[in-house]
């Protein structure tokens with residue numbers, strides 16, 4: 001068959017970008033605040049421009065406020081939530097270290113995979129999908145395995161469960177001299193999270209959930225104890241890009257080139273965090289709780305059942321059980337096609353069993369809850 005020379009090929013005809021306007025009530029991303037979109041269309045400056053250095057300082061200070069920490073080592077990692085996750089795990093887990101991970105959701109499995117790739121041995125603390133970790137089980141796992149690092153998911157996006165008893169878990173870990181890594185991807189800026197008060201050594205997050213920012217620059221914080229371990233590693237971290245001892249040169253005092261920061265994403269994060277600070281973090285937690293509380297009441301009034309017990313309910317991610325005989329995929333498509341409304345299906349062990357309905361950041365507004373409740377009611381009728 002005759003293959004045309006590259007030079008003979010027609011240039012692709014691709015039209016102007018016109019994405020649909022959706023209401024994002026899935027597990028993330030959430031709707032982006034117009035001020036964040038505006039910040040993203042401001043002029044680019046260089047990643048070492050003095051004005052950008054100031055923007056970096058401000059973003060770090062706003063991140064400390066939002067994480068409730070004084071940790072000097074608080075940065076946006078270039079990349080999505082998995083990048084800040086791998087930066088935490090890949091730097092804190094050294095070859096031969098043992099990491100204890102949870103089995104009660106999808107993201108504990110990802111922690112395990114990253115720890116293995118960092119050269120660590122993985123041990124597990126069990127809890128069913130849809131339940132939090134029990135401190136008694138964590139204590140028993142520590143006594144049995146003596147792990148060096150303990151990871152847990154504060155807000156499990158796959159099950160809609162919020163991990164309570166965090167200070168109890170961190171004190172068990174510290175009694176065993178272990179380091180604690182908390183996955184706060186779906187909790188930062190949405191549900192109470194107090195990194196210093198709860199004695200968490202390293203916490204990572206993503207911008208596209210409760211901060212309502214596009215993905216691309218992902219929050220990470222480490223205390224001095226964790227950073228001392230990272231800086232005294234015998235072998236360098238396996239990822240050059242995410243090596244925190246190298247990133248220290250850029251985000252620390254020196255401000256020397258490591259890689260070209262995603263400048264526009266840092267602008268976006270700064271604006272999203274400014275929105276958090278303007279109203280105050282406590283009022284933001286309360287807004288999520290109230291708005292998601294209305295959503296929960298609305299779906300329960302339709303006789304739908306929440307997957308998580310009220311005690312562990314996660315306002316930012318509402319896992320609602322799919323009623324008997326209902327095709328979850330058809331409901332999700334009907335909502336998208338008929339109402340421009342995005343929700344998601346279950347993952348892993350909960351595939352086909354739950355709808356995942358986010359109530360995060362700028363999406364956590366009463367008008368969205370009304371739309372969701374009425375559209376879901378009509379679709380299920």
Ligand code: PLP
Nearest residue numbers: 080081082107157183185186206
């Ligand atoms: N951890 C949790 C709890 C998440 O919900 C997600 C994303 O949904 C991640 C980690 C990974 O983040 P990303 O998809 O931005 O890489």
